[in-house]
Amino acid sequence: MAWFSLVSLVVAGVLALATWHLSTGYMLDQRERSAIRQAKGNARLVTQVLERGSAGLDELLTGLVAEVESAVLLVDQGDLIVGGNSVDPTRLPTAFLDMVRNGRPAHQRTVLNGIPVQAVGLPLPAKAATYVEVSPMREMDRTFRFLSWLLIGGTLVSGLAGAVLGRWAATHSLRPLRQVTDAAAEAARGDLSVRLPATGDPDLIPLAAAFNDTAERLQQRVARDTRFAGDVSHELRSPLTTMLNAMSVLHRRSAELPAGTRQAVELLNTDLRRFRRMVDDLLEISRGDQDQDYSTFELVDLAGLVQATGPTLPESVLDIEARPWVLADRRRLERVVANLLDNAGRHGGGLVRLGVLTREDRARIEVDDAGPGVPEEAREHIFERFARGSPARREATDSGAGLGLALVTQHVRRHHGHAWVEARPGGGARFVVELPEVTD
Amino acid sequence: MTTPDPRSIAADHGLETEMTTATLLLVEDDARIREALRLALGDEGYDVVEAATGEQALTRLADEPLPDVVLLDLMLPGIDGLEVCARIREQGDLPIIMVTARTAPHEVIAGLEAGADDYVTKPVDAGELGARIRALLRRARAGENDLPSSLQLGDLTVRVTEGRVLRGSTEIPLTKTEFRLLCTLVTARGAVVTREQLLERVWDYGYFGDTRLLDVHIRRLRRKVEPDPGQPTHIVTVRGVGYRAESGAPPAQ
Numbered sequence: 001m002a003w004f005s006l007v008s009l010v011v012a013g014v015l016a017l018a019t020w021h022l023s024t025g026y027m028l029d030q031r032e033r034s035a036i037r038q039a040k041g042n043a044r045l046v047t048q049v050l051e052r053g054s055a056g057l058d059e060l061l062t063g064l065v066a067e068v069e070s071a072v073l074l075v076d077q078g079d080l081i082v083g084g085n086s087v088d089p090t091r092l093p094t095a096f097l098d099m100v101r102n103g104r105p106a107h108q109r110t111v112l113n114g115i116p117v118q119a120v121g122l123p124l125p126a127k128a129a130t131y132v133e134v135s136p137m138r139e140m141d142r143t144f145r146f147l148s149w150l151l152i153g154g155t156l157v158s159g160l161a162g163a164v165l166g167r168w169a170a171t172h173s174l175r176p177l178r179q180v181t182d183a184a185a186e187a188a189r190g191d192l193s194v195r196l197p198a199t200g201d202p203d204l205i206p207l208a209a210a211f212n213d214t215a216e217r218l219q220q221r222v223a224r225d226t227r228f229a230g231d232v233s234h235e236l237r238s239p240l241t242t243m244l245n246a247m248s249v250l251h252r253r254s255a256e257l258p259a260g261t262r263q264a265v266e267l268l269n270t271d272l273r274r275f276r277r278m279v280d281d282l283l284e285i286s287r288g289d290q291d292q293d294y295s296t297f298e299l300v301d302l303a304g305l306v307q308a309t310g311p312t313l314p315e316s317v318l319d320i321e322a323r324p325w326v327l328a329d330r331r332r333l334e335r336v337v338a339n340l341l342d343n344a345g346r347h348g349g350g351l352v353r354l355g356v357l358t359r360e361d362r363a364r365i366e367v368d369d370a371g372p373g374v375p376e377e378a379r380e381h382i383f384e385r386f387a388r389g390s391p392a393r394r395e396a397t398d399s400g401a402g403l404g405l406a407l408v409t410q411h412v413r414r415h416h417g418h419a420w421v422e423a424r425p426g427g428g429a430r431f432v433v434e435l436p437e438v439t440d
Numbered sequence: 441m442t443t444p445d446p447r448s449i450a451a452d453h454g455l456e457t458e459m460t461t462a463t464l465l466l467v468e469d470d471a472r473i474r475e476a477l478r479l480a481l482g483d484e485g486y487d488v489v490e491a492a493t494g495e496q497a498l499t500r501l502a503d504e505p506l507p508d509v510v511l512l513d514l515m516l517p518g519i520d521g522l523e524v525c526a527r528i529r530e531q532g533d534l535p536i537i538m539v540t541a542r543t544a545p546h547e548v549i550a551g552l553e554a555g556a557d558d559y560v561t562k563p564v565d566a567g568e569l570g571a572r573i574r575a576l577l578r579r580a581r582a583g584e585n586d587l588p589s590s591l592q593l594g595d596l597t598v599r600v601t602e603g604r605v606l607r608g609s610t611e612i613p614l615t616k617t618e619f620r621l622l623c624t625l626v627t628a629r630g631a632v633v634t635r636e637q638l639l640e641r642v643w644d645y646g647y648f649g650d651t652r653l654l655d656v657h658i659r660r661l662r663r664k665v666e667p668d669p670g671q672p673t674h675i676v677t678v679r680g681v682g683y684r685a686e687s688g689a690p691p692a693q
Binding site: 234236237238239240241242243244245246247248249252276279280293296298299300301304308325330331 | 635
């Protein structure tokens with residue numbers, strides 16, 4: 001926008017300067033010519049009067065002064081005859097006067113008594129006299145002043161108009177481009193259902209079409225992958241049920257087993273449970289991707305739901321600042337809270353605070369933990385599927401299936417909300433879930 | 441390795457002994473799952489009777505003694521689980537837990553509408569099933585000790601200790617879960633009972649109780665006790681919070 005106004009200011013300024021030069025040059029030139037023409041005519045009259053003798057010369061000069069509104073000077077063999085009132089021709093530059101006296105016609109623009117004048121000097125060789133006419137240019141000066149104000153004003157107005165136009169362009173004509181940028185950012189955040197609205201701008205039609213096409217293909221591909229994962233998980237249910245129940249018999253009797261076997265059973269049991277959680281989460285994720293059923297959405301007291309989800313939490317951890325209402329699928333939202341609590345316990349060194357609050361018409365859940373926090377560059381990554389903590393922490397016996405936060409993102413998006421992680425003031429991570437608040 | 445006798449395992453480990461050993465009818469067409477569940481549930485101390493098809497299940501249920509709980513897979517060859525569920529309901533209030541591989545909302549709801557008391561989704565292990573069964577049996581053996589023997593809700597008489605509900609002198613047939621739900625609401629004496637409280641008191645659920653379970657049961661209960669289920673006057677919804685029992689003088693809305 002600043003560039004826009006600067007450019008228009010410069011262009012207008014250059015144009016104004018050119019206009020000034022051309023027009024003043026032309027006008028001065030015209031004025032000069034007419035002054036010379038007039039002076040020549042008058043000089044002839046003066047010569048004629050001189051030839052007839054000097055009688056009537058004073059009269060003529062007075063008449064000329066009245067006619068041309070200018071001072072007239074006649075130098076005749078050292079005599080100086082001055083006519084005129086407003087300007088004093090004797091104050092003309094000596095170089096100019098000398099030049100005329102030496103027999104060469106001359107003209108010059110100068111300032112006399114603070115008044116801009118046009119002086120024309122003509123030698124009258126026949127009479128060894130010099131005729132000088134000085135005509136003030138008050139009119140022209142006023143015109144020039146007016147013109148200069150007009151041009152300066154015009155330049156400023158054009159600069160201002162440039163600024164306004166630039167602003168308009170930035171906000172209005174670039175809006176479609178901003179839509180593209182926003183949509184691309186939304187897609188990058190993982191919402192592949194974004195599409196650009198139809199546009200009337202012929203420049204943008206191919207761009208919008210290409211964007212929509214890419215998003216569509218990507219979405220289909222992700223949906224295919226997810227469906228596959230869902231199908232596989234579905235098929236895993238039966239053998240997993242068999243394994244889990246056979247394992248529960250073994251596990252119950254592990255005390256009777258020899259130490260080595262017992263250890264093997266423990267290992268198997270731990271991973272079987274992890275496997276099971278993974279299958280559960282995968283099923284939930286693949287279901288969410290395809291589920292178009294929003295009939296389970298109802299008005300929910302967010303604080304009540306959060307309290308019900310963590311009923312065993314100590315009072316000091318709960319921080320219910322507000323009691324916002326949200327439109328939610330209760331089961332999914334409970335899952336969101338449970339997964340965040342699970343995450344805080346598993347990766348965050350334990351829960352420090354579970355808050356419910358409102359910020360500008362948005363309801364918020366905040367889950368603060370006591371861990372080392374999440375480094376800036378990993379904050380987006382951890383919400384992706386199968387993203388898990390650092391390799392070191394993955395060594396731990398049970399680091400979760402890596403789908404918990406992905407489910408959080410998916411469920412929260414389904415509620416038209418956002419989930420992110422930030423640094424908690426005082427160290428640790430703060431996971432935030434923001435949902436549209438329902439106000440009556 | 442020979443198959444250990446479940447009862448001997450239970451005895452060996454001194455498991456929490458029920459007063460009488462509960463009998464489960466396990467209806468499941470996948471032989472391996474049936475086998476594993478029989479072992480594990482036996483290990484938990486239950487008597488497990490198996491049925492591989494809906495027909496077998498119904499045949500078994502025609503004979504006395506009836507099992508205490510039916511574990512019913514919904515996907516069965518022949519007569520499917522929904523049908524079996526509905527037929528059991530025609531006969532009485534035998535507690536049913538459906539074991540399903542489906543999680544699509546409408547399928548779960550269909551099962552609950554057919555009369556199931558609770559549901560679990562595969563994969564499921566005997567521990568979780570045991571918890572659901574215990575909650576159901578606790579329900580089935582109703583009769584809280586500190587409750588009055590009879591409560592009135594409008595034209596309904598709730599005989600708490602007998603587990604019966606009467607309108608005038610006519611008995612309204614409720615399943616044990618429906619009865620317990622009604623009791624929980626009525627004994628709150630007009631106070632709002634939140635969904636979470638209902639899920640916990642009626643089904644023993646922590647926070648992962650499914651609202652659909654509650655919704656369908658409320659709907660079933662209203663169909664039985666409300667003069668006009670579309671305009672409930674006994675079991676009133678408190679939007680976003682839960683439910684409240686009212687004496688039923690229709691409020692001017």
